[in-house]
Amino acid sequence: MISVVILGSGNVATHLTRAFLKARDVKVVQVYSRNAENINYLKKKTLITDDLENLKNADIYIISITDDAIEEFSKGLELKGKLVVHTSGSVNMNVLNGDFDKGVFYPLQTFSKGTKVKFKKIPICIESNTKNGEVILEKLASSISKKVYQIDSKQREKLHLSAVFVNNFANHLYQIGNEICKENKVPFEVLYPLIKETANKITKLSPKDAQTGPAKRNDIKVMEKQLLQLSYHQKEIYKLLSASILKTHK
Amino acid sequence: MISVVILGSGNVATHLTRAFLKARDVKVVQVYSRNAENINYLKKKTLITDDLENLKNADIYIISITDDAIEEFSKGLELKGKLVVHTSGSVNMNVLNGDFDKGVFYPLQTFSKGTKVKFKKIPICIESNTKNGEVILEKLASSISKKVYQIDSKQREKLHLSAVFVNNFANHLYQIGNEICKENKVPFEVLYPLIKETANKITKLSPKDAQTGPAKRNDIKVMEKQLLQLSYHQKEIYKLLSASILKTHK
Numbered sequence: 113m114i115s116v117v118i119l120g121s122g123n124v125a126t127h128l129t130r131a132f133l134k135a136r137d138v139k140v141v142q143v144y145s146r147n148a149e150n151i152n153y154l155k156k157k158t159l160i161t162d163d164l165e166n167l168k169n170a171d172i173y174i175i176s177i178t179d180d181a182i183e184e185f186s187k188g189l190e191l192k193g194k195l196v197v198h199t200s201g202s203v204n205m206n207v208l209n210g211d212f213d214k215g216v217f218y219p220l221q222t223f224s225k226g227t228k229v230k231f232k233k234i235p236i237c238i239e240s241n242t243k244n245g246e247v248i249l250e251k252l253a254s255s256i257s258k259k260v261y262q263i264d265s266k267q268r269e270k271l272h273l274s275a276v277f278v279n280n281f282a283n284h285l286y287q288i289g290n291e292i293c294k295e296n297k298v299p300f301e302v303l304y305p306l307i308k309e310t311a312n313k314i315t316k317l318s319p320k321d322a323q324t325g326p327a328k329r330n331d332i333k334v335m336e337k338q339l340l341q342l343s344y345h346q347k348e349i350y351k352l353l354s355a356s357i358l359k360t361h362k
Numbered sequence: 363m364i365s366v367v368i369l370g371s372g373n374v375a376t377h378l379t380r381a382f383l384k385a386r387d388v389k390v391v392q393v394y395s396r397n398a399e400n401i402n403y404l405k406k407k408t409l410i411t412d413d414l415e416n417l418k419n420a421d422i423y424i425i426s427i428t429d430d431a432i433e434e435f436s437k438g439l440e441l442k443g444k445l446v447v448h449t450s451g452s453v454n455m456n457v458l459n460g461d462f463d464k465g466v467f468y469p470l471q472t473f474s475k476g477t478k479v480k481f482k483k484i485p486i487c488i489e490s491n492t493k494n495g496e497v498i499l500e501k502l503a504s505s506i507s508k509k510v511y512q513i514d515s516k517q518r519e520k521l522h523l524s525a526v527f528v529n530n531f532a533n534h535l536y537q538i539g540n541e542i543c544k545e546n547k548v549p550f551e552v553l554y555p556l557i558k559e560t561a562n563k564i565t566k567l568s569p570k571d572a573q574t575g576p577a578k579r580n581d582i583k584v585m586e587k588q589l590l591q592l593s594y595h596q597k598e599i600y601k602l603l604s605a606s607i608l609k610t611h612k
């Protein structure tokens with residue numbers, strides 16, 4: 113049985129708390145939020161506190177707060193000899209500042225409040241500066257997910273950068289697609305199956321092999337015709353991405 | 363029972379032929395290819411020909427060939443009074459040239475040779491210049507798919523344009539993500555669940571509401587740090603898409 117204290121009440125903290133509460137072999141000893149009201153709903157299931165001096169004993173302390181605040185927050189912890197980890201994709205492990213073992217427990221997924229999350233298929237990237245930390249994190253991650261990866265801070269930074277392209281930027285392209293549909297009174301939902309298949313396809317083919325479209329074929333006639341239909345802003349994106357595709361495939 | 367002649371042996375033609383051969387209420391009377399060898403494998407299931415003067419009688423003739431060739435090809439057809447359609451997303455219906463009823467039968471999905479396709483969930487966009495044509499196309503589309511949309515040529519053009527963003531360009535972003543992973547020896551597969559969830563999420567939230575990331579938050583510190591890690595080419599895309607996200611969300 114691994115005992116856990118969760119420090120935070122944001123999106124990731126909430127989803128993790130829920131998953132750990134359900135997991136066999138994990139005991140959520142306590143949840144901390146600087147505003148106890150945020151976690152009042154957990155009262156029946158675990159201890160809650162808004163006082164860092166009142167933290168209970170546990171195998172692992174999980175800081176799940178906004179990236180910029182992690183360093184300062186960790187300085188305030190009196191957890192000598194314990195294992196303290198954060199859950200951020202972009203923050204180096206060594207930002208954790210104190211006389212405790214350090215680690216990272218990073219679930220790589222996009223979390224929204226309200227939508228349910230199945231952790232089983234979510235990759236969890238773990239790292240620790242001690243062997244013992246690695247073992248505990250491996251166990252803890254395996255208790256909620258089938259996909260556990262040892263990823264160091266340098267690699268995690270790159271993974272996070274890559275995620276900006278495949279998640280943030282891809283979503284923005286969906287938005288532009290949505291705009292074009294709206295302006296022309298076409299239901300955007302017609303594109304849902306295409307969007308999903310595009311995402312599925314690259315788990316079977318490499319993205320390079322999966323590429324199709326006028327830019328790949330260097331079909332100038334189609335590209336010129338399409339450019340004429342776009343707003344200035346859309347046009348810039350169309351041109352740059354088409355040039356980039358062409359460059360990749362020439 | 364709707365009788366069909368398929369004219370073409372490319373990707374879309376092949377997938378459609380397979381689907382119609384399986385469909386109840388549809389009879390594939392004949393398949394044409396200018397190179398009969400391409401369709402030899404169909405011999406046991408339907409008539410094949412490489413001679414346009416030898417086309418059999420049918421309710422509908424489906425031209426499924428490369429976009430640029432549709433107009434010329436249609437001029438060569440002696441099908442007075444019949445219904446002739448093409449399957450292209452970007453070609454206007456009126457490009458079909460002859461004394462026959464015209465129409466479009468456009469399955470909106472990305473087709474690869476080799477990968478199987480379930481038509482049931484693929485949107486089929488139909489259009490005809492006659493009421494009778496509309497009725498036949500509606501029936502034919504419904505025989506293989508649950509998602510049938512009446513979409514005119516103008517709307518279809520916009521849908522196709524939108525698809526360039528959500529399919530071609532999104533796939534290219536996957537490729538950049540893959541590049542970044544490769545360069546840093548991180549397995550790209552760690553990102554598969556994120557990629558799939560990003561695509562699924564917008565069927566529940568609008569892309570605008572689903573947007574996350576440093577650009578949306580205008581988190582200049584993170585963006586500057588990330589820009590430093592990119593190649594010149596990746597940087598240009600990062601900057602333009604971040605500016606576009608920021609503009610949308612300010």
